[in-house]
Amino acid sequence: MANTVGPAPAIVPSPVAGQQRIIVDANGQGDHQTLNAAIANATVGALIVVRPGVYAEAIRISKDVTIFGDGDHTRVVLVSEGPVTVTLEAGRAVIRNMTLRTSGTSAQGVILVTTGAPMLADCDISSATGAGIFLQGPTSNPVIVRCTIHDCRGSGFLVTDQAKGTIEDCVVYGNGLSGFQIREGGNPSVRACLIRDGKEGGVFIYDRGLGLIENCDIAGNTNSGVRIARGSTPILRDCVIRDGKQAGVYVYEQGRGTIEKCDIHGNTNSGISVSTGGNPVVRDCAINDNRGPGVYVYDRGEGTFAGCSLRGNGPGAWKIEAGSSLVRTGNVPNE
Numbered sequence: 001m002a003n004t005v006g007p008a009p010a011i012v013p014s015p016v017a018g019q020q021r022i023i024v025d026a027n028g029q030g031d032h033q034t035l036n037a038a039i040a041n042a043t044v045g046a047l048i049v050v051r052p053g054v055y056a057e058a059i060r061i062s063k064d065v066t067i068f069g070d071g072d073h074t075r076v077v078l079v080s081e082g083p084v085t086v087t088l089e090a091g092r093a094v095i096r097n098m099t100l101r102t103s104g105t106s107a108q109g110v111i112l113v114t115t116g117a118p119m120l121a122d123c124d125i126s127s128a129t130g131a132g133i134f135l136q137g138p139t140s141n142p143v144i145v146r147c148t149i150h151d152c153r154g155s156g157f158l159v160t161d162q163a164k165g166t167i168e169d170c171v172v173y174g175n176g177l178s179g180f181q182i183r184e185g186g187n188p189s190v191r192a193c194l195i196r197d198g199k200e201g202g203v204f205i206y207d208r209g210l211g212l213i214e215n216c217d218i219a220g221n222t223n224s225g226v227r228i229a230r231g232s233t234p235i236l237r238d239c240v241i242r243d244g245k246q247a248g249v250y251v252y253e254q255g256r257g258t259i260e261k262c263d264i265h266g267n268t269n270s271g272i273s274v275s276t277g278g279n280p281v282v283r284d285c286a287i288n289d290n291r292g293p294g295v296y297v298y299d300r301g302e303g304t305f306a307g308c309s310l311r312g313n314g315p316g317a318w319k320i321e322a323g324s325s326l327v328r329t330g331n332v333p334n335e
Contacts, residue, residue, distance in 0.1 A: 010097040010122050012049055012068050020046040026053030035059050035067065035078065050076050050098065060087040061095075061118070069097035073124060082107030082130065088142065091116040095123060102127045109134040109158065113165070119143045127152040132175065135163035135188065142166075150174050156198075159186035159211070166191075173197045179221070182209035182234070189214070196220050202244070205232040205257070212237070219243050225267065228255035228280065235260075242266045248290065251278035251303070258283070265289045271313065274301035274324070281306075288312050293319040297326055306330055 015021045022038045023030030029051070032038045036057055038048045048067045052075035059078070061067075069076030076097065078085060081104030086095065088111065100123055102110050109131035111120065116139065125132045125147060132149040133156070135142065140163035148171045149156040156172040159165065162185035170193045172179040179195040180203045182188065187210035194217045195202045201223035203213060209232040218225040218241045225241040226249045228234060236259045241248040248264040249272045251257065260283040264271040271287035271294045274280065279302040286309045287294040294310035297303065298321040306329040310317035317333050320326060328334050 010068070010073070012070055013047070013066075015047050022046055022048045023051065024048060024055075025051045026055060027051075039063070039065065039067075050078075052076050054079065056080065058082070058085050058087075060089070061093045062089050064090050064092040066094040066096070067098070068094075069099075073097045073122060074099055077101065079103055082109075084108050084110070084112045084134075086111045088113045088118045088120075089115050090118055093118040094121070095119070096121045097123065099124045101125075102130065105129055109154070110152075112136065113140045113142045113163070115139040117141045117143060119145070120147060121145045123147045125149045125152075127154065129153045131158040131181075132156045132172075133158070135159045135165050135186070136161050138162035138185075140164065143168075145169055147171075148173075149179075152176060155179065155181040155204075156195075157181065157188075159188045159209075160184045162187065164188060168192055170194075175199065178202060178204040178223075178227075179218075180204065180213075181206075182211045182232075183207040185210060187211055191215055193217075194219070198222060201225070201227055202241075203227070204229075205234045205255075206230045206253075208232060210234055214238055216240075217242075221245065224248065224250040224273075225264075226250070227252075228257050228278070229253040230255065233257050236262055238262065240265075244268065247271070247273040247292070247296070248287075249273070249280075250275075251280045252276045252301075254278065256280060260284055262286075263288075267291065270294065270296035270319070271310070272296070273298075274303050275299040276301070279303055283307055285309075287317075290314065293317065295319070295326075297321065297324040300324060302326065304329075308332075 058080035079101040202221040270292035294313040
């Protein structure tokens with residue numbers, strides 16, 4: 001199940017034979033005092049070690065280098081007023097073991113990935129405005145692991161314009177919008193993440209969004225744990241969706257998608273709500289102990305439910321209003 005700890009201590013790797021090693025030290029005890037100077041002087045494959053300090057600058061990485069915070073990541077801070085603190089546009093660049101921030105009033109986000117498959121690992125990320133991590137464009141396909149993305153004014157992640165990406169073992173909490181917004185063909189794989197306490201929800205997939213959300217703990221979000229809308233077709237698999245302030249999952253406005261082997265419980269309203277042309281496929285889920293009905297379908301909602309357990313829900317397992325319809329097979333209870 002999802003990571004609940006966040007970035008782990010990291011040890012600076014030893015350089016391999018022939019690898020350029022650059023030391024960045026804000027106090028002038030290294031090769032450079034700024035990351036920009038280090039990046040400009042780095043060759044492809046270089047290891048840039050950043051010593052503790054606050055580095056007030058925005059950086060753009062367009063070559064394959066590794067930037068590694070030395071020691072406690074909370075003491076290696078890169079911050080800018082934006083619009084973006086880190087722009088990643090290199091195929092295999094790596095940033096690891098740092099604290100990354102934006103402090104301005106009109107920032108787009110902390111990190112923007114527009115192309116390539118860079119890696120971000122063991123970092124702490126938050127933004128005074130905008131998103132934490134913004135993935136944009138069909139060639140954007142980063143790997144993001146063991147990061148904490150929190151207290152952003154916007155969403156923790158914004159994935160759009162056919163961007164992809166692999167996001168694993170991250171903690172995403174307390175963001176001003178949703179933990180994840182996925183739209184316009186965005187298609188990330190999100191695994192083993194804790195997504196909690198979003199002020200507008202946990203995961204919001206809309207405007208033809210895609211994505212695989214797997215083995216995640218989606219908990220305590222102000223809106224629904226997961227919302228799927230406007231022609232979106234994600235896959236939710238093996239997730240726990242719990243203790244949300246509205247429905248566990250809400251599928252509406254022609255949202256579709258597949259929800260399978262999920263545990264949906266403890267939500268203030270229904271376990272799953274479907275309306276306005278929403279039409280999900282729901283298989284082998286436990287939809288139990290929600291305060292509202294297990295499944296609530298209204299205002300032309302549709303869907304297929306098979307092999308689900310619906311027990312202990314406040315007013316009962318099913319509430320299907322006139323004008324809505326479901327295909328139900330092998331559920332307990334099935335009616």
